[in-house]
Structures are given as C-alpha cells and as structure tokens.
Amino acid sequence: MKTNFKLFAATIFIVSVIFACTEEQDNIPDPNFVNSTITINNVGATAYVFSAIQGEGAQANLNVENTALTLKIGSRYKIKNEAGRAHPFLIMGIANTTLLAQNDVVGSFEDNPSVNFVATDSTMLFTLTPELATQIAPYMCGRHAAMTGNINAVE
Numbered sequence: 001m002k003t004n005f006k007l008f009a010a011t012i013f014i015v016s017v018i019f020a021c022t023e024e025q026d027n028i029p030d031p032n033f034v035n036s037t038i039t040i041n042n043v044g045a046t047a048y049v050f051s052a053i054q055g056e057g058a059q060a061n062l063n064v065e066n067t068a069l070t071l072k073i074g075s076r077y078k079i080k081n082e083a084g085r086a087h088p089f090l091i092m093g094i095a096n097t098t099l100l101a102q103n104d105v106v107g108s109f110e111d112n113p114s115v116n117f118v119a120t121d122s123t124m125l126f127t128l129t130p131e132l133a134t135q136i137a138p139y140m141c142g143r144h145a146a147m148t149g150n151i152n153a154v155e
C-alpha cells in the first residue's frame with residue numbers, strides 16, 4: 001500500500017513538472033512570427049538592393065544600391081536573402097563588431113533570447129530589441145565590404 005502511495009505521489013509530481021514545462025513553453029514567442037519581411041538582392045559584388053518590403057515597421061527605397069534601411073524598434077523582421085549564400089547578410093554594431101550574421105560568424109546578439117535570432121541559407125529572423133537598437137550600425141555582406149548601407153533604428 002505504501003509503495004502504491006509513493007508511486008501515486010511520484011506520478012502526480014511528474015505530471016505537474018510536465019504541465020509546468022508546457023506552460024513555460026507557451027510563453028516563448030513564436031520564432032516564425034514577423035512584422036515585416038524584407039527581400040534583398042545583390043548587384044554583383046558592389047551593392048545590396050531591397051527589392052520588396054512587406055508588412056509594417058521596415059522602410060527603404062526599393063532597388064537603390066546600398067540604401068539606408070529604417071527599422072522600428074520592437075518589431076520582428078525577416079530578411080529574405082535572394083542574393084544567396086555568396087552574399088551572407090550581416091548586421092554590424094558600433095566599433096565594427098558583428099551583432100547578427102547569416103554566415104558562420106557568431107554575432108554578439110545571436111544567443112539573446114529576446115532577439116530570438118534564427119538564420120538559414122536564405123533567411124534571417126530577428127527582433128529589434130531596444131538593447132540591440134543601441135548597438136546597431138550598418139548592414140554588410142560577409143564577403144564583400146562594398147555591399148553596405150546604414151540601418152536607422154527608430155521608435
């Protein structure tokens with residue numbers, strides 16, 4: 001009888017732990033949700049262009065070489081990189097640091113849970129948190145330094 005009670009208590013405990021973990025997971029933001037999708041392409045090895053912007057929060061002049069990208073703080077963005085693996089998209093920080101990188105370089109904000117960075121060969125997702133915004137500087141290609149332009153973070 002005693003063993004049965006212990007087993008019962010242990011079962012209740014395990015069920016509670018599983019339930020608590022499930023609850024906690026519900027609080028993690030969906031990494032696939034985005035406010036805005038920004039499609040980029042390359043002009044040879046000399047420039048990026050923004051070819052399309054969907055959703056809210058991002059602004060740029062389309063198809064202008066190395067033009068500035070304006071991003072609203074607090075929004076989540078998807079960079080759809082149609083320039084491909086030859087032109088990995090990097091978000092640089094002040095003092096030439098790397099904050100987020102689509103290639104093997106590990107940016108200093110890539111493991112920040114609030115930024116919730118996800119990168120594939122063709123996409124890059126991140127949330128522009130206020131903390132990231134204080135550090136943000138130009139975007140740049142990981143292989144061609146000429147492919148670069150300003151990022152303006154705005155309220």
Ligand SMILES: [Cu+2]
Pocket residue numbers: 042045086087088141142143144147
């Ligand atoms: Cu490039």
